[in-house]
Amino acid sequence: MSSLETRLLAAHAAGDTLAQVALYTEAADTAATQGAAGFFLTQAYIYALDLGHNDTAVLRTRLADMGRENRA
């Protein structure tokens, strides 16, 4: 399997928003720091919001729990 970064770049190049939600979530889950996790979660959340993705609420709650987004 190619690296996460490679897959993310490919998803961006293809405009594959659905993949971006999954890949940025994966990046957040494996991030080394809270700061990096917050960044990647934000990316995942925004693409989810764009799509009306089922994970939107969960991602928002995770960000809110970290003090990085308002609660719904």
Add this chain to the structure above:
Amino acid sequence: MSDADLSAVRAPIQQARGLPNAHYNDDSVYAEEKQTLLYNQWAGLAVAADVPEPGDAVPVNFLNIPLLLIRDRKSEVRVFQNTCRHRGMILVDTPRKIEGAIRCPYHSWCYSTDGKLVSTPHVGGPGQNTHDGIDRALLGLVEVRSHIWRDVVWINLSGEAPEFEHAMADVISRWAEFDKPLHHGGANSRFQLELNCNWKLAVENYCESYHLPWVHPGLNSYSRLEDHYHIEQPGAFSGQGTWVYRQLTGEDGATFADFEDLSDKWDKAAEYIAVYPNVLFGVHRDHAFVILLHPNGPGQTSEHIHIYYSEAETDADLRARNTEQWKQVFAEDVFVVEGMQQGRNAPGFDGGRFSPVMDGPTHLFHDWVAEHVQRNRAHSRAAE
């Protein structure tokens, strides 16, 4: 431009002159009219049929203002300025379905379909999506006042016009019988014409029947000039009617279904009304149409035509024939409105003289224009 020129326009039709040339080809008068005749009034923007389902979004440039027509999640049709509250980026540049949120393509600020600002990614630094200085409640999309009547999405850009039902009370009342569900005929019942003329010339030509025998000779065989009557509502609308409307019939004698419960008058009557400023309507027992005029400068106008029926399902061939028939009629008018535009480059043209008998509806429109421009100039002088 002096007020005296407009006083001549507002004289009784027997003495009146038409609007001066500058009202058709001068940039400053165009800007003045844009404000007073279009921003300050209820103007036709689009049709609700352009956004049939929740989430449908269509960018529309109107008077060079980027607007976004959208049907929100609750199925309400709304109009917003199509501009992100962050850096002023255009939000939607092509018609599409908003699945979740309207996401700005620049920094991804996101708006709900009812215009609320719902996310501001990284606004407080990487991964920090809130900041005390960013109050989302104050940064929703700028909504334009809108109202739907006869499927037309009317907008009042100034936000200061009277309530739509009040402003349009006379025409709503006149056509109360036609206050029935309208079904857009679909893709082959919409078309667009680009005209090299000022938008007002399209109104002026539309609302009079005087030109019919010369410009639309095909109508002479059954719809003669004497079969038409004027429709005149000062300050609101004008147009023409006919007593001899003949339904389109298929080879098997089929016709479009009638709108329900119309009075006998409409068995053969049809009416064509220009609702000031920029919406041209036609009603018949079995179909209706609307023409939305989009001014694109002093000498450029787009006509957006939509045809409607009383039922959702109509015969495709008959519908196509009807579209073709109207397309031909409207195309026949193009050389006239473009010719009048060219004619107004002659400095000696004084606005023209009206037929006291035949040009009443056109003069009413000129009078409406002149009245509003005069009033605007008086306000400007008072403000100074």
